[in-house]
Amino acid sequence: MxxxxxxxxxxxxxxxxxxxxxxxxxxxxxxxxxxxxxxxxxxxxxxxxxxxxxxxxxxxxxxxxxxxxxxxxxxxxxxxxxxxxxxxxxxxxxxxxxxxxxxxxxxxxxxxxxxxxxxxxxxxxxxxxxxxxxxxxxxxxxxxxxxxxxxxxxxxxxxxxxxxxxxxxxxxxxxxxxxxxxxxxxxxxxxxxxxxxxxxxxxxxxxxxxxxxxxxxxxxxxxxxxxxxxxxxxxxxxxxxxxxxxxxxxxxxxxxxxGGKSPNVVFADADLDLAANGAIAGIFGASGQTCMAGSRLLVEDSVHDELLERIASRTREIRLGDPLHPDTEMGPVANEPQHRKVLDYIEVARRDGARIVHGGAAAEGLGGYFVQPTILADVTNDMRIAREEVFGPILSVMKFSGEEEAIRIANDTRFGLAAAVWTENVHRAHRVAHRLRAGTVWINAYRVVSFAAPFGxxxxxxxxxxxxxxxxxxxxxxxxxxxxxxxxxxxxxxxx
The missing domain is CATH 3.40.605.10 (Aldehyde Dehydrogenase; Chain A, domain 1)
Known part of the structure; x- marks a missing residue:
């Protein structure tokens, strides 16, 4: 169409x-x-x-x-x-x-x-x-x-x-x-x-x-x-x-x-293609301007590098441009103050020791309020970029080792709007979903709402x-x- x-x-x-x-x-x-x-x-x-x-x-x-x-x-x-x-x-x-x-x-x-x-x-x-x-x-x-x-x-x-x-x-x-x-x-x-x-x-x-x-x-x-x-x-x-x-x-x-600072938790047994797609949809959909944005990506250490590369590879292909055009995948942020805020947070993350895997700057040559889709690695949960809501296209990637550490990091936030669990183990999926302190938890999915399901x-x-x-x-x-x-x-x- x-x-x-x-x-x-x-x-x-x-x-x-x-x-x-x-x-x-x-x-x-x-x-x-x-x-x-x-x-x-x-x-x-x-x-x-x-x-x-x-x-x-x-x-x-x-x-x-x-x-x-x-x-x-x-x-x-x-x-x-x-x-x-x-x-x-x-x-x-x-x-x-x-x-x-x-x-x-x-x-x-x-x-x-x-x-x-x-x-x-x-x-x-x-x-x-x-x-x-x-x-x-x-x-x-x-x-x-x-x-x-x-x-x-x-x-x-x-x-x-x-x-x-x-x-x-x-x-x-x-x-x-x-x-x-x-x-x-x-x-x-x-x-x-x-x-x-x-x-x-x-x-x-x-x-x-x-x-x-x-x-x-x-x-x-x-x-x-x-x-x-x-x-x-x-x-x-x-x-x-x-x-x-x-x-x-x-x-x-x-x-x-x-607001939210929602964790997207990926275990080693997850379908990594689906998890990569969910991570991209969770943070770069709507240019990251959703309260439920999956801004914290928690990845089990044994698959961290592989998943990070899959996400980075797809992110490099994201088409920025006119939001009215059918081929555009990411438009600008909504206004000048938000544009400035997002760029400021990237600089804060850089100073705190985060490594920029992709993006990290304004997108030049497009006019308007564009920010490159940005992936940050080597993020720890005590950094400002992991603690404060940005409302922009910035993905913070963190490692964890084992289920208990994943739950601890995921819940270590003043927010509790949404979360996701990626695993092929049905017992773990429900076990972790029950322990995450969030109003909405997706299993092997992200950013889905329904008129029939409570949200908050x-x-x-x-x-x-x-x-x-x-x-x-x-x-x-x-x-x-x-x-x-x-x-x-x-x-x-x-x-x-």
């Missing part, structure tokens, strides 16, 4: 979406195409007053609007329509996201073609959020529970996969009956604004889905807003900690999907879970209802 899409030269101008209206602002922000380094779209630079209006619109839609009065079955119909509309427009949405963050068009297209499945899945779950009948210890009471929507959600999304990572929040939240105020990254706001138009087309009432755009000060105004019932955030761990602290002031519920982290990789049945519970509260069966007065000063 031909995936090449041309770049139109017309500058796109977008508005915020608040309460069903398009809201303009005198202050504007530019969205740069990371491949060309040129402005391709502009969006409003919102203010705290815009956040106030958006939260008020979401509150009215929840408390007084038709969304709050809809049955779960009616909400499910809206979600299915939204899924159909996204499927219809997947190519345009993917193209916008590619222009915003520089990721491969074919990857973005694959994501947007998969996103409807999330809405179909949660549409099927919307009318199955049933409570329980509680066996009562008091014969004069009938007790049951209800699962009710948590209320107004403030969602803050990152720049690496804004559409997919918003969907992780939006699909279960809408199914539960919540309303949203979304603040996308200032680097990648366009696909979220495009999605807002399609949410309205799906018949979801005004005020249910609001989008405000701006920099970090706007995000701070949102997370500090007392009108929110929940904050759902995906992004850096340090930012997540600040959000949790701000939310605590208002006792706002939070779910945080944060241990330790400093976050709080709560996205996707699966666990996720919809994050957007509900449990209410207990006691029904008195005997219409007789009882002692008003005695509990029960």
């Amino acid at each position: 031909e995936l090449t899409i041309g770049r139109e030269e017309d500058l796109r101008a977008y508005s915020m979406h608040i309460g069903g209206s398009q809201v303009v602002s005198e202050r504007r922000m530019d969205s740069l195409d990371p491949y060309t380094g040129k402005v391709w779209a502009t969006v409003p630079s919102g203010t705290a007053s815009d956040v106030d209006r958006a939260v008020a619109a979401a509150r009215a839609a929840f408390d007084e609007g038709p969304w709050g009065r809809m049955t779960a079955t009616e909400r499910a119909r809206c979600l299915r329509r939204l899924g159909d509309i996204i499927a219809r427009d997947a190519e345009e949405l993917a193209r916008c996201e590619c222009r915003d963050n520089g990721k491969l068009y074919r990857e973005m297209l694959g994501q947007w073609r998969y996103i409807p499945e999330f809405f179909y899945y949660y549409a099927g779950m919307a009318d199955k959020l049933q409570g329980d009948v509680i066996p009562s210890d008091r014969p004069n009471f009938f007790i049951y529970t209800r699962r009710e929507p948590i209320g107004v959600v403030g969602a803050i999304t990152p720049w690496n996969s804004p559409g997919l990572l918003l969907t992780f929040k939006l699909a279960p939240g809408l199914a539960a009956g919540c309303t949203f105020v979304v603040k996308p990254s200032e680097h990648t706001p366009v696909s979220t604004l495009e999605l807002a138009e399609r949410v309205a087309e799906a018949g979801i009432p005004d005020g249910v889905f609001n989008v405000v755009t701006g920099d970090g000060t706007l995000g701070a105004a949102l997370v500090n807003h007392p009108g929110l019932d929940k904050i759902a955030f995906t992004g850096a761990t340090e930012t997540g900690k600040r959000i949790a602290a701000a939310a605590a002031a208002n006792l706002t519920r939070v779910s945080l999907e944060l 982290g241990f330790k400093e990789s976050g709080l709560g879970r996205e996707n699966g049945m666990d996720s919809i519970r994050e957007y509900t509260e449990t209410k207990s209802v006691y029904v008195e069966l005997n219409a007789q007065p009882r002692d008003p000063f005695q509990l029960g």
Whole structure:
């Protein structure tokens, strides 16, 4: 299939979406195409007053609007329509996201073609959020529970996969009956604004889905807003900690999907071709800009050199270039600050004693924010490059001897988002998977997600879970209802 899409030269101008209206602002922000380094779209630079209006619109839609009065079955119909509309427009949405963050068009297209499945899945779950009948210890009471929507959600999304990572929040939240105020990254706001138009087309009432755009000060105004019932955030761990602290002031519920330093553990009995492919996909896919990136490759010492050469040989062939071109395998990083950060980490690793096997510099002659896919050997787990999340195409390779050392090194991190085990020994595969402290563990695979499987982290990789049945519970509260069966007065000063 031909995936090449041309770049139109017309500058796109977008508005915020608040309460069903398009809201303009005198202050504007530019969205740069990371491949060309040129402005391709502009969006409003919102203010705290815009956040106030958006939260008020979401509150009215929840408390007084038709969304709050809809049955779960009616909400499910809206979600299915939204899924159909996204499927219809997947190519345009993917193209916008590619222009915003520089990721491969074919990857973005694959994501947007998969996103409807999330809405179909949660549409099927919307009318199955049933409570329980509680066996009562008091014969004069009938007790049951209800699962009710948590209320107004403030969602803050990152720049690496804004559409997919918003969907992780939006699909279960809408199914539960919540309303949203979304603040996308200032680097990648366009696909979220495009999605807002399609949410309205799906018949979801005004005020249910609001989008405000701006920099970090706007995000701070949102997370500090007392009108929110929940904050759902995906992004850096340090930012997540600040959000949790701000939310605590208002006792706002939070779910945080944060950073990772995920270990890819390869034992000597693994299929090395598959392991090499998995290591490359885990760190150079999406230019390393995924929270689940397999940035630490742990290799049993007896096969270390052989696997390293296989990975290096394939890495030398990676085609960098225009992310809209079908032959491109790795595009630029998403923005100038990230480009500078990745290059700085390479220098830190070099000074700490890591050996550069491949890459180690900016990719010249391509324009935009390109970094060569970089492989570092002789890395030890106490180096900064092995401790801190980089969010770029840098693979740190370490040796281990035996299963116990592999598990010790893998778990020796403040993060716990993802991990992988490569082995042909089925007993070892499950044994090691059980001992790895990570929210997702792949066996002989890497970088796979599903709408049906919970995703989230241990330790400093976050709080709560996205996707699966666990996720919809994050957007509900449990209410207990006691029904008195005997219409007789009882002692008003005695509990029960």
